[in-house]
Amino acid sequence: MxxxxxxxxxxxxxxxxxxxxxxxxxxxxxxxxxxxxxxxxxxxxxxxxxxxxxxxxxxxxxxxxxxxxxxxHLPEIVRFEEGAIFNYRGAPCQITGEGEGRLAKLSAGDPQVLYVPGDPETIHLRVERYLKKQARADLTRAVKRHTDTLGVEYKGISVKDTRSRWGSCTSDGQLSFSWRLIMAPPAVLDYVAAHECAHLKEMNHSNKFWALVGKCCPDWKRQRSWLRVHGVELQAAGE
Known part of the structure; x- marks a missing residue:
């Protein structure tokens, strides 16, 4: 056949x-x-x-x-819609279409509340746009910190919706990350940034590579374990 x-x-x-x-x-x-x-x-x-x-x-x-x-055994899909609760930087966050103006706004609380005023039909697009923007900002800060620590340079950062990788590094210094990392605890996002920055020096997973990761992120093993266990939950959000 x-x-x-x-x-x-x-x-x-x-x-x-x-x-x-x-x-x-x-x-x-x-x-x-x-x-x-x-x-x-x-x-x-x-x-x-x-x-x-x-x-x-x-x-x-x-x-x-x-x-x-x-x-x-996959987790339930969490859709970005009115009243939905998802994790933002590792803590519960509830979506509401209420609010004034046109820009999404985050309010502290338990849970946090993300205000995304506008057309209810496109609320998922505005939530995703907000999360991508925050992911890029957090990853950029983390990358700058880790490249300074390692004494290396990068060419650029892109944020995508990848399914098989949380991050990647090309031989010419281009770094790419999944925007879904913004839903994970900050330490997990930081680990992935450290991982890709280490590839700027070692394009492999040798002992030298992991030593570089450890220099940037001493508890990288714990963060990697979290991602292996909970990564499916990050992928299940946002439909």
């Missing part, structure tokens, strides 16, 4: 559950990979080439029970 890049298929788990699997080709992948797309509630089977697409389907079928279990 011929399978196409981007095609979605349905597999049946032993318990009877139906599991959606999207097929993707990624030339950078060194082997067959299965990952979860938390926001679409489906798995992604990744093949290094089109020729290995059939093998990717078989690979997913062999692991359909595991995929089904993981999908069933």
């Amino acid at each position: 011929l399978y196409n890049n981007g095609q979605t298929m349905t597999l049946k788990a032993p318990g009877g559950q139906r599991v959606k699997v999207r097929l993707e080709v990624n030339a950078k992948a060194r082997r067959l990979i299965i990952r979860l797309d938390e926001r679409r509630r489906e798995a992604v089977a990744i093949a290094p080439s089109q020729r290995q697409m059939e093998a990717a389907v078989a690979f997913a079928a062999e692991r359909v029970d595991w995929i089904s279990s993981r999908l069933q």
